[in-house]
Amino acid sequence: xxxxxxxxxxxxxxxxxxxxxxxxxxxxxxxxxxxxxxxxxxxxxxxxxxxxxxxxxxxxxxxxxxxxxxxxxxxxxxxxxxxxxxxxxxxxxxxxxxxxxxxxxxxxxxxxxxxxxxxxxxxxxxxxxxxxxxxxxxxxxxxxxxxxxxxxxxxxxxxxxxxxxxxxxxxxxxxxxxxxxxxxxxx
Numbered sequence: 776x777x778x779x780x781x782x783x784x785x786x787x788x789x790x791x792x793x794x795x796x797x798x799x800x801x802x803x804x805x806x807x808x809x810x811x812x813x814x815x816x817x818x819x820x821x822x823x824x825x826x827x828x829x830x831x832x833x834x835x836x837x838x839x840x841x842x843x844x845x846x847x848x849x850x851x852x853x854x855x856x857x858x859x860x861x862x863x864x865x866x867x868x869x870x871x872x873x874x875x876x877x878x879x880x881x882x883x884x885x886x887x888x889x890x891x892x893x894x895x896x897x898x899x900x901x902x903x904x905x906x907x908x909x910x911x912x913x914x915x916x917x918x919x920x921x922x923x924x925x926x927x928x929x930x931x932x933x934x935x936x937x938x939x940x941x942x943x944x945x946x947x948x949x950x951x952x953x954x955x956x957x958x959x960x961x962x
Contacts, residue, residue: 777800777801777802778798778799778800778801779798779799779800779801779804779805779816780796780797780798780817781796781797781799781804781808781809781814781815781816781817782794782795782796782814782815782816782817782821782822782824782825783795783796783797783808783813783814784812784813784814784815784828785812785813786832787808787813792832792836793828793829793831793832794825794826794828794829794831794832796817796825797814804816839912840912840914840915843911843912843915844915846885846887846911847911847915847917849884849885850885850909850917850919851917853880853883853885853919854920854922855876855879855880855883855919855920855921855922856921856922856923856924857871857875857879857921857922857923857924858924858925858926859871859902859923859924859925859926860925860926860927861902861925861926861927861929864929865902865925865929867900867901867902867923870898870899870900871898871899871900871905871921871923872894872898872899873889873890873892873893873894873907874889876889876892876894876907876919876921877889877892879921887909887911891909891910891911892907892908892909893907893908893909893910894907895908899923901923902923902924902925903922903923904920904921904922905920905921905922905923906918906919906920906921907919907921
């Protein structure tokens with residue numbers, strides 16, 4: 776397989792940030808990176824251009840880090856409460872997923888992509904207090920607490936009928952069973 780070196784102009788997830796020289800497959804470089812204007816071939820003229828991109832990247836990363844730290848302070852002051860419909864015994868209808876958390880944060884003025892929110896156990900399906908992890912930056916993550924409450928009063932589970940004592944029965948052949956056999960009707 777043929778590989779080639781390219782200089783990235785824009786950041787590419789899983790590959791690198793702008794200003795980096797990366798080794799990729801020749802077809803990927805030729806058919807995607809170079810055509811989309813995401814990378815440039817490695818040569819002397821382009822290396823000077825890359826130096827200016829590295830400086831711009833440092834400025835962008837510091838700005839992103841500051842924005843992430845500001846978001847951390849906003850999240851610390853924010854209390855998330857989800858009111859859900861419940862049935863008997865407080866059993867929830869549906870679940871709280873990362874999409875609902877992202878939408879609730881957007882209502883509070885904090886835009887966070889749902890893919891940056893991590894619920895360790897999966898969607899929340901029980902009432903109570905829970906925690907989700909939010910990755911704001913490569914080095915900044917925060918644990919956000921939220922509460923799931925019932926929007927209607929919780930009804931107690933209806934009492935079941937008392938259990939009937941089990942008796943042992945013997946069938947025609949003398950074997951023990953827990954239920955009497957149904958009588959076969961004669962034809």
